[in-house]
Amino acid sequence: MAAARDPPEVSLREATQRKLRRFSELRGKVVAPGEFWDIVAITAADEKQELAYNQQLSEKLKRKELPLGVQYHVFVDPAGAKIGNGGSTLCALQCLEKLYGDKWNSFTILLIHSGGYSQRLPNASALGKIFTALPLDTPECSGKTSCIIQSILDSTCSVAPGSVVEYSRLGPDVSVGENCIISGSHVITKAPLPAYSFVCSLSLKMNRCLKYSTMAFGVQDNLKKSVKTLSDIKLLQFFGVCFLSCLDVWNLKVTEELFSGNKTCLSLWTARIFPVCSSLSDSVTTSLRMLNAVKNKSAFSLNSYRLLSIEEMLIYKDVEDMITYREQIFLEVSLKSSLI
DSSP states (O other): OOOOOOOHHHHHHHHHHHHHHHHHHHTTSBOOTTTSOSEEEEEESSHHHHHHHHHHHHHHHHTTOSOBSOEEEEEEOOSSSOOHHHHHHHHHHHHHHHHHGGGGGGSOEEEEEOOSOOTTSGGGTTTOGGGOOOOTTOOOOBTTBOEEESOEEOTTOEEOTTOEEESOEEOTTOEEOTTOEEESOEEOOOSOBOTTEEEEEEEEEETTEEEEEEEEEETTOOTTOEESSGGGGGGOEETTEEHHHHHHHTTOOOSGGGBOSOTTSEETTTBOOEEEESSHHHHHHHHHHHHHHHHHTOOOOOTTSOEEOHHHHHHHBOHHHHHHHHHHHHHHHHHHHHHO
């Protein structure tokens, strides 16, 4: 009689957990030769992403969250047209050869391609998907509980099952619906966040001044879907609602200026609909008002704001301020944990 086998997903999960446990054993320790890779090379899409990766590597090494005694490098892809993983690999190998000469052939190298802008997971777009936080202890109870990662929540706020809150602050009486993603935000509004909301805030450097903008969507919205003409933007959907109807709610006109970048590739990614504000909390509050306006079919004019697309937000992103914000939260969370 054949022995019963575990389902493939169980075997994969157990194998992943074993690897994670092994990695956890090496964190903060000087690894012996052959125990880990000699070099870890990460590719970045542009110089700002390169800066973000280097700063996060530095912080993680300082906190001993990575194996020590390993050479970590970030290599930026050449400017211009996308070169794909193949071209990025060749560029990384050229960089290694410049650094190590012929010796690099004798090293065990881990090359991680992380140069994309993560349009399917925009909360990883600004600082890069390579350092995306993972809820290792849940994602078995996925959907049955909320997941809080490096965040500070007031005791009176509530987060529904299936929702993820990362690197954020939630104030008194804040209510988050089910299956939401909240990232890098400071939420103080008492208006409930609708179920299946996606909210992510970015720090911006504009004319040497610090500003903020918050993208807000439905988690099921397709940010990559594009149309070629303004007459076809009715085919786009924002939170399950025809995008053209949303523009009416926000009192925005349909013109070419509504979109950034390529005018024959119009999408939610390039739509200039997100307000620029002077504070993080104001930014979140304003974007949630535009989101709730669509859900409730009530007018909320955006005419008085400077508006950016996600594409433009990534151009103006202030990497240092976002990392500083995360560090502040990390220190507060660590302090609270030490007092328990």
